[in-house]
Amino acid sequence: MKRFLSFIAGLLIIAAVSFAGAGRASADLPLVVDRAGIFSEDEIASLTDRVGSMVDTYGHGYVLLTDIKNDGKSKDLYAADFLYDNGYWNESNDGATVFYLSLEEGNRGWRTISIGANEDIFTEDVCYYIDELVDSNMRSGNYYQAFSDQVDYVEELFRTGRATPIEGGSRVTVSDKIGQYLPTGIIVGLVIGFVVVAGMKKGMRLNPETAAANYLLRDSFNLRGSREYFLYRNVTRTEKPRDRDRGGSSFGGGSSSSGGHYSGGGRDF
Amino acid sequence: MEERYSQQTQAYKCPACSSALRFMPAGNLHCDSCGNDYEVEAIKALYEFDDEGGFDWGDYKKDRAGAQERLNESVVYVCRSCGAAIETDRTTVATRCPYCDNEVVISDRLTNGLRPDGIIPFRYESKDLPNLIRERFKGKKLLPGNFINEHKMSQILGVYIPFWLFYVGLDGQMALEGTQTRAWADSKYNYVETSHYLVQMDGSMRFGGVPVDASVKMDDDLMDSIEPYDFSQMVDFDPAYLVGYVADRFDADPDASLPRATARMNKSAEQVFSQAAPRHYDTVSIRSNQMRVVNPNLRYVLLPVYLLNLDYGGKKYRFAVNGQTGKIVGELPVSKGKAWAWRLGIAAVTAAAVTMILSFINL
Numbered sequence: 001m002k003r004f005l006s007f008i009a010g011l012l013i014i015a016a017v018s019f020a021g022a023g024r025a026s027a028d029l030p031l032v033v034d035r036a037g038i039f040s041e042d043e044i045a046s047l048t049d050r051v052g053s054m055v056d057t058y059g060h061g062y063v064l065l066t067d068i069k070n071d072g073k074s075k076d077l078y079a080a081d082f083l084y085d086n087g088y089w090n091e092s093n094d095g096a097t098v099f100y101l102s103l104e105e106g107n108r109g110w111r112t113i114s115i116g117a118n119e120d121i122f123t124e125d126v127c128y129y130i131d132e133l134v135d136s137n138m139r140s141g142n143y144y145q146a147f148s149d150q151v152d153y154v155e156e157l158f159r160t161g162r163a164t165p166i167e168g169g170s171r172v173t174v175s176d177k178i179g180q181y182l183p184t185g186i187i188v189g190l191v192i193g194f195v196v197v198a199g200m201k202k203g204m205r206l207n208p209e210t211a212a213a214n215y216l217l218r219d220s221f222n223l224r225g226s227r228e229y230f231l232y233r234n235v236t237r238t239e240k241p242r243d244r245d246r247g248g249s250s251f252g253g254g255s256s257s258s259g260g261h262y263s264g265g266g267r268d269f
Numbered sequence: 270m271e272e273r274y275s276q277q278t279q280a281y282k283c284p285a286c287s288s289a290l291r292f293m294p295a296g297n298l299h300c301d302s303c304g305n306d307y308e309v310e311a312i313k314a315l316y317e318f319d320d321e322g323g324f325d326w327g328d329y330k331k332d333r334a335g336a337q338e339r340l341n342e343s344v345v346y347v348c349r350s351c352g353a354a355i356e357t358d359r360t361t362v363a364t365r366c367p368y369c370d371n372e373v374v375i376s377d378r379l380t381n382g383l384r385p386d387g388i389i390p391f392r393y394e395s396k397d398l399p400n401l402i403r404e405r406f407k408g409k410k411l412l413p414g415n416f417i418n419e420h421k422m423s424q425i426l427g428v429y430i431p432f433w434l435f436y437v438g439l440d441g442q443m444a445l446e447g448t449q450t451r452a453w454a455d456s457k458y459n460y461v462e463t464s465h466y467l468v469q470m471d472g473s474m475r476f477g478g479v480p481v482d483a484s485v486k487m488d489d490d491l492m493d494s495i496e497p498y499d500f501s502q503m504v505d506f507d508p509a510y511l512v513g514y515v516a517d518r519f520d521a522d523p524d525a526s527l528p529r530a531t532a533r534m535n536k537s538a539e540q541v542f543s544q545a546a547p548r549h550y551d552t553v554s555i556r557s558n559q560m561r562v563v564n565p566n567l568r569y570v571l572l573p574v575y576l577l578n579l580d581y582g583g584k585k586y587r588f589a590v591n592g593q594t595g596k597i598v599g600e601l602p603v604s605k606g607k608a609w610a611w612r613l614g615i616a617a618v619t620a621a622a623v624t625m626i627l628s629f630i631n632l
Contacts, residue, residue: 189620
């Protein structure tokens with residue numbers, strides 16, 4: 001009996017531990033992998049705490065990675081292989097994302113690469129917003145600040161389920177947008193105001209009959225014949241609208257070396 | 270000796286860009302400006318339409334021609350009730366004696382060719398009209414608040430207005446332009462190809478009782494707005510119907526009135542042909558209308574109208590009420606202050622809504 005109770009207690013402990021770390025593929029997997037050696041120990045500890053808390057709370061796999069070589073791969077593929085090859089995706093987290101900074105000589109840049117269910121969260125817009133958020137600090141070498149801002153942004157994304165638009169490194173608020181669209185609103189409002197009042201004024205004027213359909217005798221129309229001639233043909237060509245400027249961001253998908261699908265994007269610098 | 274030759278010339282122009290067309294050895298006509306090629310038959314058909322003459326009005330007015338008389342600007346009649354001399358203008362048929370208030374019908378203006386073929390009697394009484402007019406004005410947000418004048422409302426005048434009713438057939442050809450549109454795209458461009466066709470249609474139709482007011486002094490737009498009348502309620506003319514109302518006889522020549530009727534009939538004819546055009550076109554528009562008037566006839570009738578004049582802001586506003594249906598027509602004054610208040614109010618509400626919608630959509 002004692003053995004049985006110990007067995008049950010052991011199962012409960014395992015279940016509790018598994019539930020607390022639902023977002024992690026394994027409690028042993030590091031959440032900040034600084035192969036480029038750009039962070040201090042304190043910075044790694046701080047980032048690890050915040051990413052760990054985020055992963056445990058929201059259950060989405062997430063990891064930070066830096067490196068100085070990509071093993072001859074593209075940054076996207078290197079980051080995707082990192083996720084697949086190191087077991088960052090399993091059934092408990094249903095998906096994983098790596099925010100990767102490559103400092104390889106001549107191939108510097110960052111990528112936000114997702115696999116599994118996280119591909120639906122880190123869409124092209126979200127990756128673009130992250131790029132806008134970290135761009136300035138990345139280019140000026142403030143890597144920790146860039147990673148820290150990125151972690152804050154992703155935490156907010158997981159918490160609210162909604163991506164706050166970022167333009168020029170700043171969060172775009174409703175009031176920013178109102179300021180942006182107010183002139184358009186005023187112009188549209190004035191046009192509609194004038195059109196509606198013109199319609200009201202038209203109702204104040206005479207409306208003389210200009211046709212005689214009421215007096216057309218029923219069944220009196222007799223169509224004796226009809227002939228058709230081709231006259232001419234013209235073709236108009238208009239250029240397709242181009243995609244909006246993404247500030248150098250790239251986005252796409254592909255297959256990892258092990259065949260797993262991934263998607264994501266980032267910028268080079 | 271210089272010899273002059275008279276020669277009838279015909280210059281064909283491109284239907285697409287109006288530049289001169291050139292005959293090509295291949296048997297087609299070519300436009301050097303826009304590069305289009307045309308079948309000769311198509312262009313000839315197009316120009317046959319453009320070259321045809323105007324309407325044949327016919328001799329429909331011969332019955333009325335003898336009735337046209339030269340009348341002085343004013344005529345004096347003797348009231349049979351009090352013997353007073355009443356001066357009227359040349360078109361008045363019924364009036365009221367200013368001395369004894371007796372109704373006067375000037376019967377010699379209702380004889381022979383001047384006698385109306387029919388009359389629609391008044392169905393509404395003048396006492397009903399102030400309420401009708403107030404109802405008509407009720408929903409008008411831009412109407413100045415003090416426009417309705419109770420004193421003036423009591424001065425509504427019932428008038429029998431002379432009308433010509435035209436019974437006309439239209440026969441001939443209508444040329445329409447039909448277009449077919451096809452769209453496609455490649456990686457860089459969107460393309461829209463529009464093919465233009467000439468549709469030549471031949472047919473006829475007949476209109477019965479198109480009314481045109483036969484009084485020169487009456488505002489044509491006002492009378493065209495007061496329709497429709499229910500002509501099934503028309504009765505044979507009897508001078509007794511005029512008692513208590515003012516009545517005029519016609520003074521507008523039917524020749525001068527018919528173009529207004531035919532303009533309306535032609536517009537309806539164009540709608541009828543457009544609806545009858547082949548269905549495989551995406552758009553159809555009228556290119557030329559060569560309908561002729563055939564078998565024209567007309568009737569001279571008196572139709573009941575109440576007239577009301579209101580002064581506002583130094584301008585006179587005339588209203589007419591259909592004495593058969595109660596329909597009220599007339600131009601109303603617009604309060605500038607109210608118009609600006611509405612414009613700015615609508616603009617403010619719309620601007621706020623549009624700004625918020627765009628802000629949230631693009632956030």
